[in-house]
Amino acid sequence: MSDSRVNLGKQHPAAYKALIALSAEVEEAAVTAGLDPLLVELLRMRTSQINGCAFCLRMHTRDALKKGENPDRIAVLPAWEETGCFSETDRAALRLTEAVTRVPDGHVPDTEYDAAAAVLTADQISAVAWPATVMNAFNRVAITSPYPVGG
Structure with missing residues (x-):
């Protein structure tokens, strides 16, 4: 990465x-909506995987491990x-997170939204879409800025 990039x-x-304040508000809303804080970290990680953001992926992997x-x-x-590692709620949240993150591929398809809505409440749908939205913003900040990721 070029040393001339602006942080x-x-x-x-x-x-x-x-x-950062928005992210904290979104995390609180997710927990209030009944989402497991571990799931919120997984959603952040999945968003970062899709976006290729090593800095955020490393940070949220460490956060998830610290949380158990x-x-x-x-x-x-x-x-x-x-895999069989994820609950029905986890799967619905991951599916919606991927759709929100991949909007250049055709927005959030009705099929993906409807699949999430079959499992998640309206509060939970919002509580999943917001972390994806905020994480996409953080990813874009990190991949544009010189955020080095060492060994």
Whole structure:
């Protein structure tokens, strides 16, 4: 990565702090809606995997492990559909998160939304879409800025 890149968070710290505050509000809303905090970390990780954001992926993997997430679930997250490691709620949330993250592929298809709505409440749908939205913003900040990821 070029050393000449601008660190967006340092260049406009108030905007970055607002994004952090939004993330905290979104996490609180997710828990209030009945989503497991471990699931919220998995959603952040899945978004970061899709976006290729190594910095956020490393950070949220560490956060998930600290919160007690099973390393096996983290290991199979890219292939979650092929495993029995995830509950019906987890699957609905992951499916919707992927659809929100992949909007350039055709927005959020009705089939994906309807599948999530068959399992999740309206509060939970919102509580899944918001972390995906915020994580996509963080990913774009990190992949645009010089956020090095070492060994």
